[in-house]
Amino acid sequence: MSIINESNQVLDIYTGKVGEQYEKLSTKFFADWKGKAIEESSLKKGDRVLVFCCGTGLDFPYILEKIGSEGYILGVDFSEIMLDQARNNIDKNSWNNVEVIGADITKYRLYNDIKFDAGVCTLGMSVIPKAMSAYENLLSNIRSDGEIIISDMQLAKGWKSVFNPLTVYISKKYGGTYKRHKNSTDISLAMIQNLKDVKKETFLLDSYFYCLGKKN
Ligand SMILES: C[S@@+](CC[C@H](N)C(=O)[O-])C[C@H]1O[C@@H](n2cnc3c(N)ncnc32)[C@H](O)[C@@H]1O
Numbered sequence: 001m002s003i004i005n006e007s008n009q010v011l012d013i014y015t016g017k018v019g020e021q022y023e024k025l026s027t028k029f030f031a032d033w034k035g036k037a038i039e040e041s042s043l044k045k046g047d048r049v050l051v052f053c054c055g056t057g058l059d060f061p062y063i064l065e066k067i068g069s070e071g072y073i074l075g076v077d078f079s080e081i082m083l084d085q086a087r088n089n090i091d092k093n094s095w096n097n098v099e100v101i102g103a104d105i106t107k108y109r110l111y112n113d114i115k116f117d118a119g120v121c122t123l124g125m126s127v128i129p130k131a132m133s134a135y136e137n138l139l140s141n142i143r144s145d146g147e148i149i150i151s152d153m154q155l156a157k158g159w160k161s162v163f164n165p166l167t168v169y170i171s172k173k174y175g176g177t178y179k180r181h182k183n184s185t186d187i188s189l190a191m192i193q194n195l196k197d198v199k200k201e202t203f204l205l206d207s208y209f210y211c212l213g214k215k216n
Contacts, residue, residue, distance in 0.1 A: 003129050003130055006129035007104070007106075007128070007129050007130070009175070010127055010128065010129070010175040011078055011079060013173075013174065013175050014055075014077075014078075014079035014081065014082055014175075015079050015080065015081050018173060018174060019079050019081035019082050020081055022055060022056055022082060022085065023056050023058070023085060026058070030122075030123065030151070030208070031058075033151060033203050033208060033210060034058075034059060034062065034122050034151050034210070035062045036201075036210070037122075037149055037151045037201075037210035037212065038059070038062040038063055038065075038066060038120075038149065039062070039066075040199065040210075040212060041066070041118070041147055041149050041212050042147055042214075043063065043066035043067055043071075043117075043118055043147070043149075044066065044067070045066075045067060045068040045070055045071065046067065046068065046070045046071050047066070047067045047071045047072075047117040047118055048067075048071065048072045048073075048074075048114075048116045048117050048118075049063050049067060049071065049072070049073050049074075049116060049117065049118045049119070049120060050074050050076070050116040050118070050119045050120070050138065050141055050142070051063070051073055051074065051075040051076065051119075051120045051121070052076050052077075052105040052108075052119065052120070052121040052124055052134060052137075052138050053076075053077055053105060053121050053122070053123070053124025053125075053127075053128070053134075054075025054076060054077045054082075054083075054086060054100055055077055055079075055082045055085075055086065055123075056082050056085035056086050056089060057075060057085070057086035057089045057090065057098070057100070058122075059120060059122055060073055060075070060086075060089070060090075060095065060098055061093075063120065064095065064097075064098070069096070069097055070097075071097060072097050072098075072099075073095075073097065073098040073099070074099050074100070074101065074116070075098070075099070075100040075101070076100070076101055076102075076103050076105050076108050077100065077102065077103075077105075078102060078103060078104045078105070079102075080102055083100050083101075083102055086100045087100060105121075105124070105128070105134045105137060105138070106128065106130045106133040106134045106137060107137075108137065109137075115141060115142055115143040115146065116141055116142050116143065116146060117142070117143060117146050117147070118142065118146055118147040118148070118149060119138040119139065119141060119142045119146070119147075119148050119149070120148075120149045120150075121134070121135075121138060121149075121150050121152075122149075122150070122151045122152065123151070123152055123153070123174075124152065125150060125152045125180075125183060125184040125187050126152045126153040126154070126171065126176050126180050126181050126183070126184040127171075127174055127175035127176055127180055128175075128180065128183070129180065131180065131183035131184060131186075131187060132183065132186065132187065132190070135150075135187045135190065139215060142215050143215070144215055144216065145214055145215060146214065146215050147212060147213070147214050147215075148191060148195060148211075148212070148213055148214075148215065149210070149211075149212050150184075150187060150188065150191065150210065150211050151208070151209065151210035151211070152184045152187075152208070152209065152210075153167060153171055153176060153181050153184060153207060153208055154181055154184050154185040154188060154202075154206070154207065154208065154209050155178075155181050155182055155185045155207075156205055156206035156207050157206065160205045160206045160207075163205050163207060164178070164181070164207070165178075167181070167204075167207040168181055187211075188200055188209055188211045191211050191213045192211070192213070194216070195213030195214055195215060195216065196213065196214050196216055197212075197213060197214045198211065198212065198213035199211070199212050199213070200212075
């Protein structure tokens with residue numbers, strides 16, 4: 001299947017039932033680890049944060065706790081169903097410093113030259129067919145010394161790899177495939193190789209990770 005068809009298939013998932021029921025379905029399963037990733041980051045008051053695959057905005061509260069009302073979040077996602085829920089959450093919580101826009105994160109370009117202080121993507125890289133382009137795009141929109149924060153599914157190694165078929169199967173409904181979990185693993189390796197002050201933690205028998213690192 002071509003990358004365009006694969007990407008359309010992911011869009012179909014998030015504009016269909018999964019998108020509509022995302023907040024009910026996704027539960028709080030990953031919440032603690034996602035929160036820990038943000039907590040461990042060097043995000044600080046006033047930072048401007050770019051959030052790729054923002055979905056319904058489940059990461060926004062953790063980020064806002066660090067950056068305060070003087071900071072700013074721009075969330076990007078290509079599903080209007082997910083973005084509608086994000087907009088509801090923004091209104092409900094009166095987050096005046098959060099905006100979301102509809103775009104494909106592999107192609108999205110900033111319309112001005114002001115780079116962000118940090119880039120976040122959670123549970124996105126393991127569902128996007130062109131994840132490495134998305135990662136490179138995220139990196140290109142962040143200033144030098146700015147931080148990248150990724151938390152996602154990955155392929156476990158060694159004896160724990162026996163569980164890979166199961167974790168891929170569970171994530172299938174959300175667009176996860178073996179190849180995409182491998183993409184996500186490769187992104188954390190690229191972060192370890194190319195960023196500085198990198199920290200990676202793994203959970204769930206190494207099937208889930210968060211990785212933080214600063215741009216050179
Ligand atoms: C599993 S959800 C994660 C949402 C959110 N980060 C969270 O953790 O709750 C994946 C999100 O990625 C978005 N997505 C997938 N491929 C995308 C692409 N190429 N461009 C923009 N958004 C994309 C989907 O629309 C969906 O909202």
